[in-house]
Amino acid sequence: MTFRSILFGCALAVLGHVHAEAAPFCVETSGIPLRCLYTDPTSCQQEANRNGGRCAVNPAEFVPPVSALPYCLVEAGGVTSCVFADHATCEREVARRGGACVASTPVPPPGRPPSPGADPYQTKRP
Structure with a gap:
């Protein structure tokens, strides 16, 4: 019985860890690794405000869009607005x-070929 409960606990820990890395939004706080636990940017921002950090996107889950302006707002559902200077x-x-x-x-x-290995049709999502 004890072995089963230990095995079950380990399985839950592994599954929880996999889910945490797959979330597209992370709380970023100075001196602490990214905590990528949020699928909703609003809840991520609320937690970031409580901890004195900011909500960021998970670099493993999000490829920054190509834009003439340097900053983009990423909202729930993958809506991205790159309109900020x-x-x-x-x-x-x-x-x-x-x-x-x-x-x-x-x-x-203009006139410069894309970098080697770049896929211009790559799917990008937050």
Whole structure:
């Protein structure tokens, strides 16, 4: 009986760990590793506010969009708006609408081929 309960506890710990890494939103606090436990950016931001951090996207789950402007707002459902010229404006919009502010990938200069191995049709999701 004890062996089964230990085995069951280990299985739950592994499953919980896999779920934590698969969540698209993370709380980022200075000096603490990312805590990627949130599927909803609003709940992520609320927890970040309680801990003095910020809500960020999970780098393992999100590929930053290519945009001419440097910052994007990522909202629930993968809605991304890359319309912010500075981080402060993006963060104000995060406070108003929820979500996470992320840095975009700069648009390559015209006439320059894409980097080797880049897939222009890659699916991007937060």
